[in-house]
Amino acid sequence: MACIERSSPALKQILLKLYRAEKSIEIDHHLYEFGSVEYHIQSQATNPLVAYLSISTPPLYHGNLPNNLSPYTIEMVKGICPNLVEIEEPAREGYQLTLKLNLDQIPRNKDYVKVIEDISTVQSVIISSQLKEILCNVNSDDASQGMYKPIKLVYHPREPFFVIRQQQRIIAIFPIRFKEKFDVVIATAFFQELVDVGNSDKWVKTPPCTWSAIPPPELTGEALEDLSTNGGFVSFDISSRHIEGNRLDKTVWNLLNFNANVRYHVKSTKGFIQRRMRKRLENLVEVLHQTNSEEIEQTKQVKQQHQGFAFC
Amino acid sequence: MGSTTLRLYLTCIRNTLDAAMCLQNFPCQEVERHNKPEVELKTSPELLLNPVLICRNEAEKCLIETSINSLTISLKVKQADELENILTKKFLRFLSMRAEAFQVLRRKPVQGYDISFPITNYHCEEMQKQKLIDFIVQFMEDIEKEISELKMSVNTRGRLVATEFLKQFI
Numbered sequence: 001m002a003c004i005e006r007s008s009p010a011l012k013q014i015l016l017k018l019y020r021a022e023k024s025i026e027i028d029h030h031l032y033e034f035g036s037v038e039y040h041i042q043s044q045a046t047n048p049l050v051a052y053l054s055i056s057t058p059p060l061y062h063g064n065l066p067n068n069l070s071p072y073t074i075e076m077v078k079g080i081c082p083n084l085v086e087i088e089e090p091a092r093e094g095y096q097l098t099l100k101l102n103l104d105q106i107p108r109n110k111d112y113v114k115v116i117e118d119i120s121t122v123q124s125v126i127i128s129s130q131l132k133e134i135l136c137n138v139n140s141d142d143a144s145q146g147m148y149k150p151i152k153l154v155y156h157p158r159e160p161f162f163v164i165r166q167q168q169r170i171i172a173i174f175p176i177r178f179k180e181k182f183d184v185v186i187a188t189a190f191f192q193e194l195v196d197v198g199n200s201d202k203w204v205k206t207p208p209c210t211w212s213a214i215p216p217p218e219l220t221g222e223a224l225e226d227l228s229t230n231g232g233f234v235s236f237d238i239s240s241r242h243i244e245g246n247r248l249d250k251t252v253w254n255l256l257n258f259n260a261n262v263r264y265h266v267k268s269t270k271g272f273i274q275r276r277m278r279k280r281l282e283n284l285v286e287v288l289h290q291t292n293s294e295e296i297e298q299t300k301q302v303k304q305q306h307q308g309f310a311f312c
Numbered sequence: 313m314g315s316t317t318l319r320l321y322l323t324c325i326r327n328t329l330d331a332a333m334c335l336q337n338f339p340c341q342e343v344e345r346h347n348k349p350e351v352e353l354k355t356s357p358e359l360l361l362n363p364v365l366i367c368r369n370e371a372e373k374c375l376i377e378t379s380i381n382s383l384t385i386s387l388k389v390k391q392a393d394e395l396e397n398i399l400t401k402k403f404l405r406f407l408s409m410r411a412e413a414f415q416v417l418r419r420k421p422v423q424g425y426d427i428s429f430p431i432t433n434y435h436c437e438e439m440q441k442q443k444l445i446d447f448i449v450q451f452m453e454d455i456e457k458e459i460s461e462l463k464m465s466v467n468t469r470g471r472l473v474a475t476e477f478l479k480q481f482i
Contacts (some may be wrong), residue, residue: 053388085354095334113359123414130421147445182397182398182402185398186395186466186470188394189395189466189470190470190474191471192470193467193473193474194477194478196471196472197471197473197474197475197478198478203475203480205479205481206478206481206482209478234382236480242481243356249482250481251481253480254477254480254481255414258477261477263475265469265473269466269469269470272465272469273399273462274463274468275401276465277402277403277406277407278406280403280454280458281406281407281410281413284414284451284454285413286409287447287450288414288415288416288447
């Protein structure tokens with residue numbers, strides 16, 4: 001599913017086309033994803049070894065953080081294929097970041113697909129690094145009477161979630177909303193299983209998960225539109241061990257894509273139910289038609305018998 | 313205990329249908345050269361018999377409305393929780409929208425019920441009465457089984473997906 005993969009499929013396609021072109025081509029593509037992410041890829045025929053990739057993505061947190069990318073984010077972006085990618089200063093107008101791609105540095109063996117895929121993950125790297133900063137840094141301005149105020153984050157439009165930093169843990173709360181009641185019921189069944197599985201002994205290392213139909217107390221004081229849901233609230237308790245070392249990246253990516261995972265599960269369950277109903281319908285109709293054909297056979301036999309008697 | 317009450321319920325329905333499905337051709341009394349199922353129109357009370365309501369419990373019941381040339385069997389299916397409720401609605405609506413495949417199914421169930429089977433004298437002429445009754449009784453058993461299996465499948469899928477999701481944290 002595109003929104004759960006780290007790399008942008010469309011961007012990857014264009015970069016592969018550019019790399020595989022037998023003769024130099026001119027490219028000037030504008031890409032839009034998820035309604036708010038914009039890419040601009042440029043390459044000139046006069047200089048085929050260099051391409052420029054500009055990106056504009058809305059920030060995860062619309063609060064006090066400036067719209068420009070933080071130094072931590074810039075460092076994370078530089079970590080994507082350092083010998084291949086350079087950051088252009090200043091960025092092109094209307095974009096937060098412009099990258100210069102040295103295409104001659106891409107390996108000529110089969111690893112080139114992996115390298116291009118890594119470059120296509122630039123948007124997910126930017127967003128992940130923003131959430132990593134929020135999880136790891138303590139901002140004293142957010143403290144209020146010893147408790148930290150909820151930070152509202154928006155990864156996909158209309159699907160905000162909250163992160164609340166407390167003394168020993170971080171709580172991530174996802175308000176869940178669906179348009180149809182059927183989706184709400186399937187999602188609620190899924191959350192009950194998630195809580196059940198998460199609380200079992202086998203999964204003690206994973207963040208404890210709870211579901212509640214009403215807003216949790218940590219969200220007291222938030223806007224009514226954020227607290228009005230039909231699917232309840234799912235909370236994850238993230239402790240320090242979930243954000244140490246390599247686990248930080250996994251935890252961040254799972255939190256960013258929780259909503260997408262839920263929606264994908266609901267959609268595929270609906271498809272499964274539909275297929276099953278269709279198959280059941282065929283079975284039921286087959287029984288009825290079998291009954292009918294038995295009737296017709298019996299009627300024919302009776303008629304033949306009568307004709308036989310008549311000839312006699 | 314559950315299967316015992318189900319058996320009794322189904323036996324009662326079968327016996328009632330056996331008695332009720334004595335239909336004959338009867339042209340419409342109001343419109344010349346028309347032949348309509350009187351149980352649907354309900355304009356001539358003398359052609360209608362008393363409806364029979366068979367209840368297994370508060371949630372499950374069967375209404376059999378009979379007339380001289382037709383009868384309607386309406387079923388209310390057990391729905392223990394919201395998931396069963398919505399699965400039942402979806403499934404029976406799915407079947408009802410394809411009523412032409414069944415011939416003896418109503419597109420819209422009688423009010424207060426989940427599914428309705430209108431049977432006319434023509435159906436009784438084309439098909440054997442006992443086989444029709446067997447089909448309806450078997451349908452009732454199959455529906456209950458299907459809804460239970462659907463619910464279990466949904467919960468099992470949810471559990472598998474939850475397990476896969478939590479694995480990603482480790």
